[in-house]
Amino acid sequence: MGILDTKVALVTGGARGIGREIALKLASEGAHVAFTDIRLEGAADEVMNLIRAKGVRTTAIQSDVRSLSEAQNTIDTVVKEYQHIDILVNNAGITRDNLIMRMSEDEWDSVIAINLKGTFNFCKAASRQMLGQRQGKIVNIASIVGVMGNAGQVNYSASKAGVIGITKTLAKEFASRNIQVNAVAPGFIDTEMTQKLTPQQREALMNAIPMKRIATPEEIANVVLFLASPAASYITGQVINVDGGLVM
Ligand SMILES: NC(=O)c1ccc[n+]([C@@H]2O[C@H](COP(=O)([O-])OP(=O)(O)OC[C@H]3O[C@@H](n4cnc5c(N)ncnc54)[C@H](O)[C@@H]3O)[C@@H](O)[C@H]2O)c1
Numbered sequence: 001m002g003i004l005d006t007k008v009a010l011v012t013g014g015a016r017g018i019g020r021e022i023a024l025k026l027a028s029e030g031a032h033v034a035f036t037d038i039r040l041e042g043a044a045d046e047v048m049n050l051i052r053a054k055g056v057r058t059t060a061i062q063s064d065v066r067s068l069s070e071a072q073n074t075i076d077t078v079v080k081e082y083q084h085i086d087i088l089v090n091n092a093g094i095t096r097d098n099l100i101m102r103m104s105e106d107e108w109d110s111v112i113a114i115n116l117k118g119t120f121n122f123c124k125a126a127s128r129q130m131l132g133q134r135q136g137k138i139v140n141i142a143s144i145v146g147v148m149g150n151a152g153q154v155n156y157s158a159s160k161a162g163v164i165g166i167t168k169t170l171a172k173e174f175a176s177r178n179i180q181v182n183a184v185a186p187g188f189i190d191t192e193m194t195q196k197l198t199p200q201q202r203e204a205l206m207n208a209i210p211m212k213r214i215a216t217p218e219e220i221a222n223v224v225l226f227l228a229s230p231a232a233s234y235i236t237g238q239v240i241n242v243d244g245g246l247v248m
Contacts, residue, residue, distance in 0.1 A: 002030030003229045008082040010074070011035040012065050012122055013092025015043045017191035018141065021217035022089055022224050027051040027058070029225060031087065034078045036063040038092070057082070065092045065118025071125040079129055086133075087228045088126045090119040090163070091141045095193055097152045108155045115159035119166055123181075127174070136179040137228045140167050141220075144185045144243045160185070164239050171237030180236040182227045187243025189215045211244030 009026045013019040014035025024047070027033045033051050035058070037044060044060045051058040059081055063074045078085050093115045096107040119140055130136030145153055146160025167183040174181060188194055188205055194214065197205070206212055223242050226232055241247050 002028065003231070004087075004225075005030035007031040007086040007228075008078065008084055009033045009087035009089065009228065010078050010085055010122075010126070011089040011091055012063075012118065013037055015040065015047060015060075017193065018186065018189060018217045018220050019089070019091040020047050021221040022091060023047060023058075024050055024054075025218070025221035025225050026087065026089075026228065027054045027056050029229070030056060031228075032057040032082055034059040034061060034082070036061045036065070036074055036092070038062070038064050065090075065121060066113045068121045068124065071118075071121035075122075075125040075129060084133055085126060085129055086136060088122060088130075088136070088138045089141070089224060089228070090122050090138070092118055093141065093143075093159075093193075095153065095156050095196075097156065099152055100154050103154065111155035111159050112162075115156065116162040116166075119163050123166060123170055127170075130179050131174070131177050134178050136174075137232075138167075138170065138174075138179065138181040139224050139227045140164075140181070140183040141224075142167070142183040142185040142239060144187050144241055144247050147185055147239070147241065148247050167239065168237045175236055180227075180232070182232070182235060182237065183239045184220060184223050184227065185239050185241045185243070185247075186220050187215060187241070187246045189217055189220055191217060209244045209246050213244060215242065215244060 015037035143160040171181040
């Protein structure tokens with residue numbers, strides 16, 4: 001028995017990193033978990049096997065968050081298979097870092113298209129179903145750099161500040177329909193995304209983080225689980241920083 005028994009969740013970008021950990025965490029509490037990724041290769045099979053081992057159903061859907069029609073097809077597939085969708089986690093995201101003087105138009109556009117428009121696409125696509133059901137939980141994965149900014153990440157920090165704007169706006173639009181919309185803002189988490197950091201960047205970060213360590217993906221998944229669960233029944237429009245005290 002888990003706190004999400006019979007619930008149906010969809011996680012974007014679930015084949016690896018934080019999304020994978022979120023998918024496994026929701027499954028371990030009894031939710032059936034569908035997940036998307038832009039490419040489904042060996043990693044997706046492994047995630048599916050790990051989810052099934054928890055005694056719940058799973059579906060992997062190849063889908064690019066940049067496309068509204070692909071988002072709508074994904075939601076339709078999930079609803080056809082499971083009849084409802086209770087939890088949407090907008091997790092897919094990328095970085096393309098550069099100082100603004102060197103940042104190309106493509107670096108700006110690609111980050112905005114995936115991180116910001118991708119979140120809009122899936123919120124929009126899921127909204128009809130969730131409004132009809134008169135219940136749902138949306139958890140958007142933002143970032144603390146969307147709150148505090150970060151040199152070299154004008155595209156990424158703008159996209160994540162935008163995700164926070166989407167979160168607060170949809171929380172207001174959907175509150176009367178029993179749909180809660182919240183965001184988790186991770187600090188620095190040990191995934192492929194942060195393996196690109198140079199040793200110097202890593203050391204500077206450790207010095208800035210009061211807890212003096214990088215987080216595990218599971219530490220983010222735990223907070224997503226809380227927001228997706230009945231334990232967070234009176235919380236909406238909030239951004240929870242999970243960052244070892246970096247932003248206070
Ligand atoms: N790692 C960190 O330190 C950190 C910090 C703050 C926020 N975040 C956020 O957490 C989320 C997950 O990051 P991660 O560290 O696990 O990254 P990751 O690169 O390990 O995983 C991201 C996943 O998203 C998928 N993806 C990329 N583009 C896609 C697209 N167009 N459509 C569908 N899927 C796509 C990738 O294939 C991958 O599976 C992102 O939104 C990221 O911005 C990460």
